[in-house]
Amino acid sequence: MGQEPHDIKALNRHQRALHIIQHWRLLDDDFMKRCFKDNIPAVECILRIIMEQPDLKVESVHIEDTIPNLQGHGIRMDVHALDEAGVEYDIEIQRADKGAGVKRARFNSSLLDLNSLQKGRPYEALPESYVIFITEHDVLGSGLPRYHINRIIEELNRPFEDGEHILYVNGAYTGDDDIGHLMHDFRSRDVETMMLKPLKETVNRYKNNPEEVAVMCTELEKWGLEEREAGEKIGMEKGIKKGEKKGETRLTMLLKRLKADGRWQDLEKIIEDETVREQFYKEYGIE
Numbered sequence: 355m356g357q358e359p360h361d362i363k364a365l366n367r368h369q370r371a372l373h374i375i376q377h378w379r380l381l382d383d384d385f386m387k388r389c390f391k392d393n394i395p396a397v398e399c400i401l402r403i404i405m406e407q408p409d410l411k412v413e414s415v416h417i418e419d420t421i422p423n424l425q426g427h428g429i430r431m432d433v434h435a436l437d438e439a440g441v442e443y444d445i446e447i448q449r450a451d452k453g454a455g456v457k458r459a460r461f462n463s464s465l466l467d468l469n470s471l472q473k474g475r476p477y478e479a480l481p482e483s484y485v486i487f488i489t490e491h492d493v494l495g496s497g498l499p500r501y502h503i504n505r506i507i508e509e510l511n512r513p514f515e516d517g518e519h520i521l522y523v524n525g526a527y528t529g530d531d532d533i534g535h536l537m538h539d540f541r542s543r544d545v546e547t548m549m550l551k552p553l554k555e556t557v558n559r560y561k562n563n564p565e566e567v568a569v570m571c572t573e574l575e576k577w578g579l580e581e582r583e584a585g586e587k588i589g590m591e592k593g594i595k596k597g598e599k600k601g602e603t604r605l606t607m608l609l610k611r612l613k614a615d616g617r618w619q620d621l622e623k624i625i626e627d628e629t630v631r632e633q634f635y636k637e638y639g640i641e
Contacts, residue, residue, distance in 0.1 A: 371574035375560075375567060380540040380553065381490050381525060383432070383617040386447050388570070389556045390433050391417045397435050399552040401443060403532045404486060404500065404523055411438040421469045429465050442466060442483040447540075449490040453637045459485050459503070459520045467518065482517040488540065492524045499527040499534065604640050605631075611638050 378385035390397055398412040412435050419434035433445035444462055448454040463485045471480050487493075494501050501522040505514035527537050535549040545561055548554040560566045605624075612620050612634070624631040635641075 371571040372567070374574055375570050377543050378561075379543055380557065381447060381449055381488075383447060383449075383620065385560070387417045387432065389560055390415065393556060395552045396556045397433060397445075399550055400445070400536065401435065401437070403536045403550075404521065405484075412436070413438050421465045429462050431462070440481045442470060442481050444483070444485045446485070446487050448487055450637055450639075451489065451491055451493045452639050454487040454489045454493050454522070459487060459522075463518055463520060480517060482519070484519045484521055486521045486523060488523045488525055490525045490541075492526045494522055494524075497524075497527075499524055499529060499531075499537070604635060607640050608634055608638060611640075 375385075380386050380389060392415060394412050394415050397415045398410065401412060402408050402410045414436045416434045417432070419431045420428060421431070422428040429444075431444045432447050433443070435443040435445065437443070444466055446454070446462070463483065466483050466485065467480055470483065471477070492498075501524075503520035503522070505516060505518070506512065507514055523533070523537070525537050525540055527534055536553075539548045539550050539553045539557075542548050542557075545554060545558045548557060560570070608624065608631070609621065612624070620634065624634055
């Protein structure tokens, strides 16, 4: 007997999920978060190269740490790491240029400070902090592998030394050096071509370990089934017919963009939280 239609559809969904997983890169949001969750060796490898500190020791790694802000927007950090010297790192992976704007870097840095100083502690207790944007494109446009942003005393032409730093890492950089190898691995879809052992081992685990692949396939297949229902559910919440039409169009565009970027976990967030949904509209420039 031949396969039933629903069996064929299920097989097709599974094959599409496998295809997506094999094409995922560390630049893709959901895959990156899965790879770096509680993965100190991988994050340590990344920070040692970006910071040019081969002896840097990472003490803790958290994915999607949220810093609330009672007066307005909070932030959800892609990767929040702490090293043995108490230095804090907010690592943001951004494929969309708009998501790595200079004002966002400033905002993330300010909230990182706000969350680091407990009530009653002196300002001098603020830890040194780095907001690091790893961007798919060279958003600052000068072809450099890294861009260090620090305050200076202009009249004296010397650093202000307040401990706050912003770093942009050019994901398009292809030099034959450590940072070039790191960006190569972030762009790579093929495990065999990856150069850095901690990253190669991590990506191999999630692309070739049957148990890990099965979990991701299940999640991807689930979202493939529910995406249309999600769009309809959100669209129905709009007030008038014209508003519904516009809302559905924006939502459809956002769903497609998130799906294309492999940001499956973020699909669930936009369904559950209208504020988060609006943040993603802004990130992708969807009016």
